[in-house]
Amino acid sequence: MKTKIQEQFEKLYGDGASLFASPGRVNLIGEHTDYNLGFVLPGAIDKAIYVAVKPNDGKVCRLHSVDYDETIEMDIHGEKPEKQWAQYIYGVANEMEKRGALIRPFDMVFGGDVPLGAGLSSSAALESAVGFALNTIYDLGFGREQLAKIGQMTEHNYVGVRCGIMDQFASLFGEAGHVIRLDCRSLEYKLEPFDPQGCKVVLFDTKVKHTLASSEYNVRRAQCEAGVAVVLRHVGGVESLRDVTMDMLDAYKGEMEEVVYRRCRYVIEENQRLLDACAALEKGDYVTFGQKMNGSHDGLSKDYEVSCAELDFLADVARTNSGVLGARMMGGGFGGCTINLVRAEAYADFLEEISDKFSHRFGQTPRIIEVNISQGAHRIA
Template sequence: MDNIANKVATIHTQRFDQEPDVFRSPGRINIIGEHTDYNEGFVLPAAIDRYVYIGISRRVDNLIKLYSINFDKIVYSTVELIEMQEEQWANYILGICKLLAPTYSHGFEMTVYGDVPIGAGLSSSAALESAVGYAVNAVFALGYDRMQLAQIGQQCEHQFIGVRCGIMDQFASLHGRLNQVMKLDCRNLDYSYFPLELGDYEFVLLNTNVSHSLASSAYNDRRSQCETGVAQLQMRYPEVHSLRDASVEMLDLAIPDPSEQSYIKSRFVIEEIQRVSKVCDYLNEGALDKVGELMYATHRGLKEAYEVSCPELDYLVDYIREYPEVLGARMMGGGFGGCTLNLVKKTFVAELIERVSKAYESLFGIALDSYVVKLGEGTAHVH
């Protein structure tokens, strides 16, 4: 059992006077494939070595008691009457519990701790949802498989949080494997693993520590614009069910005005789906320089076409692309803040972090956080 799992178990026992089962679920990075998941495209995520931990013990009555170590807050509910509350961290848990509630009858105590940075684009919320779903499923022997739990996490976002996300984040958290990336087909949920061999390079996350308020509303707007693009494509190509089925040439004929937002947003997604397949080929070939070029291309599209970047993210990408030791960089996640993902030569990481941190804080007055991430294990029972 790792040190954090031991900490969670100890705190849970002290607070609730019961020894818990402890589960953990990882955050994730996405090598490439932004905003493709809800368009039935491909994504290329990997679990990372930062986790949300859940300590859980069963009760004999119907009470639910939730305690967050990070926020030092406790929330109460019952199995029969689960309602959303002011504590936002608790709503991710309660949403999952409400979706699962018809299948269990007893209450429980739950202690939560996470070291996945919140708001950094590493899907801390999906890690929490996945950990909770997996834990409740295991403790009450409900019989759900990992993909079903991922879908329940996605439903929680849609129904209780108000974000119409795709399934990538929950999938990656639940299905991660050590030192492997996953290519997920978001249409039929087929997936495959293959090793990620970075050699002399490693992934570095640079956290802007900003979270602009546009993120949730803009995410839903972009999804609607893509749906409009599909509807326009279907008028000419009825066989098109999603942007996954379209090419740029088809888009040009279906939407003759390239200044329409539905055209601009749809074209980005179509090109991004193509980039996922190219990156898989380049990883198999060991062509990391070409992977890096496509990371830069994705960022340019997210900035100029999809319009989900922000000055802080753009500055970080522009700053480090001047260094030959950096093969690629891009913003990662829904947008308007969070992290950039950077493919950096190992021997240059410390120097790069020192330089970019000083430059960033000097310009924006905000401290820059950095994380060197390794690929981690998916959701698991750890104690």
């Protein structure tokens, strides 16, 4: 893909381009904790968006998407482009200018190998790649955390997605052999070791679209806020579920709906599971880490109720295979992927077992995506 991007740039705009990459991400544990100001544990992966870019002497930017095979001209001070892929580039440039940068016109060609529709954050990878590239070629001086916020605000203000910051943060801060324990309240982070020798990380994409995800996301968020409001009547200084302990929740359980209690219980327990999982990683204990992944899926399925039949089926099959250390749904829910930590010697047989059993049950095979934890945004040439 890198070579293809460079060759396409030379064909369209001549030589002299700089080449950058920014990866997609997986989240090992910590789901629906971000908007409750808890912890997440993402890692950058070895699938990325690649951007070739060079300033031009004209009055507009010239952009080409390799994946869509489309070319447009764009004035970053003019109307927002109609093409959604161009809106990400337009948004990043405008968010940079809001922060005092001067973005002169440029030529850009981009494309990637982040699987689309699997919840691996190709959009955040694009925002991060564009931001990192423009920051470098124009020597703008933004730090990686600022670039993550620029990407997040691009989603909010130009694409219409009210996302958290995890995806952009992982794409920019990722390191090979490490996952990122990110505190979503303070944005403090710690690189935790993740190099499970003799194991592989693989995703099984159910190909089920998240038809309920956006509406149910708002419901879950409101339920969590309702639980916080009950506790706040008795305990001062409580701003989110991050501030609520299980003892507090249990003390005032009688004042909230049972479903609200279960939603809040899941979030509090998931934050603790993540911290316990990180402690296991620091000891090189991937068996315990896998057990925490399993616990995460159980909580998401039973207490938070954001799973679906296909995700539960994949997790259940994984539990019966002694070569699988852990398996859980990943992402917002109601479809998408499971993420699995599998011993290398059991890997081939497990993939065959999953494909056979899933196709027998649901009439189609899941998409199999093997990933390796890799480095974040960087310059290639």
